[in-house]
Amino acid sequence: MPPPEVRRSIKRSAVSDQQRRRELALLRQTQQRSDSQNRARRLASSVFTLSSSSSSDLILPDKDILTRAADSEEHEAHLDESVAPARELNVVQASKLKGREARQWFARQLMLPEWMIDIPPKLDRDWYVFARPAGNRCFVVSSNGTTISRLRNGSVLHHFPSSLPNGSRTRDSSGPASSYCVLDCIFHEPDQTYYVIDMVCWRDYSLYDCTAEFRFFWLNSKLAESGACNSPSTYHRYRFSVVPIYDCNQAGLHAAYSTSMPYTKDGVLFFNKHAHYQTGNTPLALVWKDNYCSQYFLDTDSQGLVPTQQQVVLEMQEDGKLTTSDDPPVVFGSLEVDFIQKSEFRAGNLLRFAIKDESVRVVDGKLELGDLQFISKSNRARAFADSYSKVFFQYAARHSPLKIEDIAASILPNLPDDSPIVDVEMGS
């Protein structure tokens, strides 16, 4: 007599091996589907626009970009545009670049705030403010079990193990071995700490096209989780820390400007909440300083002294024009052809000039420098000419600086019927 349909003898095995093979195959397929899906999701999106869907909007195969990145100098002028949509793919590949190529690549990756020469509208509603730690801006990439920080000019500052994702050769159970992250930091010498002022990529997820609001939210929720804020140890040589970020209302501005921070301040940074992380100069991030909040209010020369005359560094173009680092560049003067021939300067050279105060004019809100007195070729470590806003800010600093009171005055005190604004005090 056979057993009833519902009852299986305890001595007979429950699952046939064939069924098991089917299930295991299914499991493998599900896993691989999910892997492919995740790979696709990590590819950068260049969200198409119906109006202007031109091919230049499209992502380039990453190999092309790499070849370009490592390519000769003339191509590099175009690097910025072509790299832009796909850069997050290439941080890891670029980190394999060596020497000059690497420096040139990385020198273009930071978002550079303009100097505040006038106060943007809706500062209180659309902006964050925080105290800038004194120190070197750098781009920190963790990948392949190591962490590398590079200065503004692209040169390596430190090569070290860290608790950032895949930042050291310990077994990181929290992510795949290929994972990486990219942070925008300031290295603060006195306490040997990297203060993270922005998050660019985290565990392979690109944040370039995210708003500052989101990036700061992500930064605050993810950095501490990784253990990067812990004290230094064998596999974590430098401490990372977030800086307190405030909504730019009266209280926030006051906190950023006057409250004491665990670090030495060097001015105040303003970030537009809605702005993406844009490489190069941007008016959606602003730096402002005065003598109270910075030791470096006025530019110093190579001896560390404030020169009597304001100095500027400009880039010489093919036709002898002297321009700022802005895009498009602003022309502040030009060199005579015979002077160029005598000096053997080439296009792209950075040259230092002194400005005669009396020849400077502001026409329709635009700065014109007039006479430029050549001093020398710029320090070789420099990667860029001064920006227009920097020149203007330095000029204003010597004559009629924008004061903290002016900024504070532009922010309306909270009206009683406004919904109460709670400070987003991130990372404190």
Added chain:
Amino acid sequence: MEVTQILLNAQAVDAAVRKHAEESLKQFEEQNLPVFLLSLSNELANHEKPVDSRKLAGLILKNALDSKEQLRKTELVQRWLSLDVSVKSQVKSCLLQTLSSPVPDARSTASQVIAKIAGIELPQKQWPELITSLLSNIHQLQPHVKQATLETLGYICEEVSPQVVDQDQVNKILTAVVQGMNASEGSADVRLAATRALYNALGFSQTNFSNDMERDYIMRVVCEATLSPDVKIRQAAFECLVAISSTYYDKLASYMQDIFNITSKAVREDEEPVGLQAIEFWSSICDEEIDILDEYGGDFTADSDVPCYYFIKQALPALVPMLLETLLKQEEDQDQDEGAWNLAMAGGTCLGLVARTVGDDIVPLVMPFIQENITKPEWRQREAATYAFGSILEGPSPDKLIPVVNVALNFMLTALMKDPNNHVKDTTAWTLGRIFEFLHGSTLETSVITNENCQQILTVLLQSMKDVPNVAEKACGALYFLAQGYEDSPGSPLSPYFQDIIQSLLNVTHRDDAGESRLRTAAYETLNEVVRTSTDETAPVVTQLLPVIMLELHQTLETQKLSSDDREKQNELQGLLCGCLQVIIQKLGASETTKYAFMQYADQIMELFLRVFACRNATVHEEAMLAIGAVAYAVGGNFLKYMQGFYPYLEMGLQNFQEYQVCAITVGVVGDLCRALEEKILPYCDGIMTQLLKNLSSSQLHRSVKPPIFSCLGDIALAIGENFEKYLIYSMPMLQSAAELSSHAVATDNEMLDYANQLRNGILEAYSGILQGFKNCPKAQLLVPYVPHILQFLDKLYNEKDMDDAVMKTAVGVLGDLADTLGTHASTLMNQSVASIEFLEECLSSDDPSIKESAEWAKMAISRAVSV
């Protein structure tokens, strides 16, 4: 020729006559259905016709109303409903008339046909007078008519769902049935028919079981029927008790003492079929309590729909001795007969369920029995003791069992080598397997196996694999679990003996008697498990195994001109070999170093598989197909060179509706090919897509294949990117209507809900693949018109609140994909959907890390999109 003669000819010994008659009947049915049905029902009702023609007439009528195939069944139902009313009522009246025929076969056939018609008409609110007319004068009927009427009521209850019948009619049916079961009923035939009818009517009796008086009455009658002098009535009554135990578990408390007494008497004294049902009652109670306790999940405050009454725990002191007694009632040859089922086997199976229900409490109740019997000279006692031990190894905690097992292990190993009785050895090897299954492995804090005793265990098992087939089969099973316990543990103590283990298993597969007791199958299954769980240290041996198995497969293909019996065996062997190759390929393909070793054989292996396909046996087909998925995974883009040869079989697999497992596996392989070939699969996509879309719209294909087909659309889209454009107009409407169907699915039961969720997951995976496939190309705008529907689907899913975790993860991923690929075009619409934002928030705070991860990604993608 008149119909009687045709019906008789259709049962003729002469095949030619039979065939001719069958064809005539078929023609008749096709040419004039109403007359055909009338002739058959007249034949069945006519007392003057021979029994054989009447019976067949009834059977053909039944087949004209119902089919196992769902599509055919729907056709037949429609066909009957559209018949002329007068034809239908004539047929019905003939059938009802037949119920009073003195010929039992005619009555019984008529009962079944009536039930089939009821199954079609009652849900349509037709034939409302049926039940009333059956019951109208049941008390005045002659016994044989009463019996036929009760039988008909039983079949009707089996055929229609309870919702279709009014409570008023249910009451009448139950009254008639229970009265028919009563001891005062003079006819045994009537009592048996009533008891069997009750079995089917139990599902209708929800209301009556909630009424104490009615329930008491029904239970009393059922319990009395278990004491009937007629063995068939006793058996049918116990079958009712088994059905009641699972349908009305929560209403049994006050009857348990009586039921224990009845079952215990039946197990000890009654005939075997009755005793087996009595044991089944307790097994069924165990099933219920295991399910309930499972839902409690160890947390007694957790809600279960039904509370646990702990019947087993309460009955334990009496129940366990009763079951232990049954273990001594073995049959001589039960171990050689795969289909065997007797008191000892049912008792051991029940004991195992009891152990799973009560856990530790069973150990002290069984140990004395084991100790007393395990060394007795009589084999039945030794076997029963071992069987009892093996049965209780799942359920009690390792803490409770490990000390006992540590003492018993050596004894068992010796018994397996030295016991003179094959049954004892069989059960001993099985018990060792259970020990390794439940008390060995990396999940346990302490294993009963140490590096020291492992070698001894292995020696005994390998030796025992040379024993008689049934013992060797159990030894293979034990080795299976021994290997499984060392899964992913480097430095496994099996590694040094790996070569020996493989060789011993191969030797088993070559035994002349390997066809008995499924020994060959067990040996390959164990070989597969040994390979699956092997570590890097033994990778070279696995690599060497590959050409060995390939050679064996090659040999099966060389043998020609086999008898049909031999061919079947050959096919089975090819299936086992393809399965084994699949496991080896998957193992070697999983690591970069061994993958290279496999690549050398890829060409040859593909050639073999294509030859296996050419044999066209469905089971082999499936195994080879599974193996090819593993090849594609291992060789990646290089698979392109096999595509031309393989494609025809791929298409055949996709067309195999009959063996839907084959179809499902082929669909999975298409996914493997997409990932392996990426855009290089494009030339084959027209053919594949045509077939997949055909399958989706077919009502003949088993429904379980449809969710994987949807996922597969996503795989294809992801592989070929914007080239998927031309398939959009076909696949998007299908996805939309399936989405609607799955979100409206009134999930009445868990099975329906599971299916709805599988369907949803497939649909969402398709959307993900399509969205990601179109990312970064201008044609992505083609997807914009579909966004509102996708968002509506997500909204509905969110509002229904019945999606499972897998769907939740995929769904939140699709939300991200929409934003990632379509940017503001999606985010603007998303802002209008409250549910999607709430849904995202809910997923962000999920405890499931994979849902959370998807949600975080989606949040980022959306944040990018809204800020563009």
